[in-house]
Amino acid sequence: MKEKSGLITFFESPFYQAGLVLCFIIVLSLIDNVLPHHSKIIDPKAGPWMVSTAMMLCYVFLNTVFLFRINHVVSYWIKSVLCYVILLILAYGWCYLLTGMHIDDVGSFRWLWIVLTLVYTIFFAIAYTIRGIIAIADREEGR
Secondary structure (H helix, E strand, O other): OOOOOHHHHHOOOHHHHHHHHHHHHHHHHHHHHHOOOOOOOOOHHHHHHHHHHHHHHHHHHHHHHHHHHOOOHHHHHHHHHHHHHHHHHHHHHHHHHHHOOOHHHHOOHHHHHHHHHHHHHHHHHHHHHHHHHHHHHHHHHHO
16 A cells, blocks of 8 residues: 655644645735735725635635545544634634725625635535545445
């Protein structure tokens, strides 16, 4: 059997995944604050909120993909949801700190975060179901 890579083993923990995403949120939003904004369509202070929303979507994908490599799904799910909620709170605080605006003042980001949360639960359910189907197929193949 092939041994797991150290990087793969490191990122199997939802806490490390959330830490990586939080680092990207901080770095990319600071870069966004430095760049000039000439758009009349989007509020210039919406940049950190957009970065946070995009990085939260990356967390959803990353976390769901790593579900296929985990043996204890229930504990992984509990840790993942806890990390997701903590990440939402920290991202909200960071964006508020940078912009001085609440999520409702910037645009429809509250609804985007609600939809993203629903997408997260649906992706996790789909990945769990696919994992179950693969387990059934492996058992049937073994017979």
